[in-house]
Amino acid sequence: MSEAGLDPQEDYEFMLSFLPTGWREKAKELGALRRCRKIPDAESLLRVLMIHLADGCSLRETALRARLGGIASLSDVAIMDRLRMSQEWFRWMNTELMTALVTRQPTAIYGDRWNVRVVDGTRIKEPGPTGSSWNIHYSIDLPSLLCRELVISEHTGEGESFRRFTVSPGDLMVGDRAYGVRPGIFHVVDQGGDVLVRFAMSNLPLQTPDGRPFSLLARLRRLSGTKIGDWPVRLEWETKTLDGRVCAIKKSRQAAEKARQAVKRQAQKNGSKPKPETLEAAGYTFVFTTVASNLLPPSSVLEMYRGRWQIELVFKRLKSVLGLGHLRKTDKTAAKAWMQGKLLVAFLIEALVRYGEAFFPWGYPIREAAGSQ
Numbered sequence: 001m002s003e004a005g006l007d008p009q010e011d012y013e014f015m016l017s018f019l020p021t022g023w024r025e026k027a028k029e030l031g032a033l034r035r036c037r038k039i040p041d042a043e044s045l046l047r048v049l050m051i052h053l054a055d056g057c058s059l060r061e062t063a064l065r066a067r068l069g070g071i072a073s074l075s076d077v078a079i080m081d082r083l084r085m086s087q088e089w090f091r092w093m094n095t096e097l098m099t100a101l102v103t104r105q106p107t108a109i110y111g112d113r114w115n116v117r118v119v120d121g122t123r124i125k126e127p128g129p130t131g132s133s134w135n136i137h138y139s140i141d142l143p144s145l146l147c148r149e150l151v152i153s154e155h156t157g158e159g160e161s162f163r164r165f166t167v168s169p170g171d172l173m174v175g176d177r178a179y180g181v182r183p184g185i186f187h188v189v190d191q192g193g194d195v196l197v198r199f200a201m202s203n204l205p206l207q208t209p210d211g212r213p214f215s216l217l218a219r220l221r222r223l224s225g226t227k228i229g230d231w232p233v234r235l236e237w238e239t240k241t242l243d244g245r246v247c248a249i250k251k252s253r254q255a256a257e258k259a260r261q262a263v264k265r266q267a268q269k270n271g272s273k274p275k276p277e278t279l280e281a282a283g284y285t286f287v288f289t290t291v292a293s294n295l296l297p298p299s300s301v302l303e304m305y306r307g308r309w310q311i312e313l314v315f316k317r318l319k320s321v322l323g324l325g326h327l328r329k330t331d332k333t334a335a336k337a338w339m340q341g342k343l344l345v346a347f348l349i350e351a352l353v354r355y356g357e358a359f360f361p362w363g364y365p366i367r368e369a370a371g372s373q
Contacts, residue, residue: 012047015348015352016043016046018097018348018351018352019093019097019348020092020093020096020097020100023042023093023096024041024042024043026089026092026093027042027045027046027086027089028042030088030089030092031085031088031089032045032082032085032086032088032089033045034085038072038073038074038078039072039074039082040072044071044072045072045082045086047066047071048062048066048071048072048074048079048082049079049082049083049086049341050345051065051066052079052083052341053338053341053342053344053345054345058076059076059077059079059080060076062076062079063075063076063078063079066079080334083334083337083338083341084333084334084337085337086337086340086341087333087336087337087340090337090340090341090343090344091340093344094150094340094343094344094347097344097347097348097351100351113170113295114170114171114172114194115141115168115170115171115172116141116142116172116174116304116307117139117140117141117142117148117165117171117172117173117174118139118140118141118142118174118175118307118308119137119138119139119160119162119164119165119173119174119175119179120137120138120160120175120176120308121135121136121137121138121159121160121164121178122135122136122138123135124136124339133154134152134153134154134335134336134339135152135153135154135159135160136150136151136152136339136343137150137151137152137153137160137164137165138150139165142174142304142307149165149166150343151164151165152336152339152340159178160175160178160179161178161179161181161183161184161187162175162179162184162185162187162188162195163183163184163187166191167187167188167191167192167193168191168192168193169191169192169193170192170193171188171191171192171193171194172193172194172195172196172291172304173188173193173194173195173196173197174195174196174197174304174305174307174308175195175196175197175198175308176197176198176308177197177198177199177200177203179195179197180197180198180199180200180203180204180288181199181203181204182204182235182237183237185197185235185237185242185288185290186237186240186242188290189242189290194289194290194291195288195289195290196287196288196289196291196301196304196305197287197288197289198285198286198287198288198305199286199287199288201216201217201277201278201281204235204288205235205236206233206234206235206246206288207233207234207235207236208232208233208234209232209233209234209243211234214231214233214234214246216246216248216281216286217277217280217281219231219246219248220248220250220280220281220283220284220286223248223249223250223284224250225250226249226250227249227250228247228248228249228298228299228302229246229247229248229249229286229298230245230246230247230293230297230298231245231246232244232245233245233246233288235288242290243290244288244289244290245288245289245290245291245292245293245298245301246286246287246288247286247287247289247298247301247302248284248285248286248287249284249285249286249302250283250284251283251284251285256282256283256284259282259283260279260282260283262282263278263279263282264279285302285305287301287302287305289301
């Protein structure tokens with residue numbers, strides 16, 4: 001036992017108590033423990049991989065620490081092979097942890113009509129000028145901030161889209177401008193969900209309820225002070241039509257100027273010049289939603305969209321605390337396994353924080369499956 005009175009083995013066993021039931025058996029079933037000549041069991045395998053994933057050690061240093069710690073005697077190449085074979089095992093544990101961590105949202109804040117889900121994506125790039133790029137598509141619940149779903153994809157073809165996610169009836173999907181396009185919006189509605197999404201005027205051609213072109217700028221110009229706009233609109237795509245609303249508010253002078261400067265910088269980066277109407281629209285915040293006004297007033301629509309920024313904090317934690325912003329693996333299988341492993345560390349931290357906020361006289365939750373002695 002250390003000077004601080006802490007036993008590393010007990011700490012590790014405490015961490016294992018948060019893993020989903022059956023995780024040891026799944027290691028063999030999903031191929032992580034095939035040909036396990038030098039690794040006796042799933043616990044040893046996970047401990048070796050956690051040295052690499054949670055501590056951020058190189059493969060060579062991981063091999064040294066595992067050998068000196070009496071866990072396993074493996075080369076750095078063997079550890080890489082084990083990591084690659086653990087991709088599906090990690091993915092299964094991540095899915096089970098997400099299911100266990102998601103809690104019902106307080107009805108006093110968001111009501112009991114929707115499951116509010118904020119979605120976003122972040123890019124992870126392998127080192128070097130020719131390294132591949134990957135996207136992590138992430139969904140968290142409000143207000144719990146717990147992850148509901150994640151998808152890993154290569155940085156090709158369709159980027160951020162609501163179509164990346166599984167939608168259930170009662171889900172209210174909240175996204176930024178990248179998600180404000182018709183294919184993704186209709187995907188959500190077709191699955192029984194609703195959307196609340198920011199959008200760019202050029203990406204979402206709206207109509208009035210009677211089928212005429214909807215002039216957003218003309219309506220935005222009517223807003224002054226803290227007045228909130230709320231206008232019914234219609235959206236068409238292919239052979240489908242749906243009704244929705246646009247809710248908007250004028251930004252403060254300082255916020256509007258900051259937004260316009262951001263538009264100019266992006267245009268300069270792309271080698272273009274921003275359109276006057278784009279600069280004018282930057283002075284307002286406007287969102288599209290399929291939720292009817294009698295169910296959610298416009299002030300609540302805008303307040304709910306404000307919660308989208310919470311997912312930005314999630315990504316900052318993942319990138320800064322877990323080193324998720326710079327991918328170190330150079331083949332597809334290893335890259336996916338590394339990302340799934342990093343996310344497993346994130347979910348375990350989430351579980352530790354959640355249970356740390358609860359009160360257990362013995363310091364951890366009891367599991368029925370554990371039995372008694």
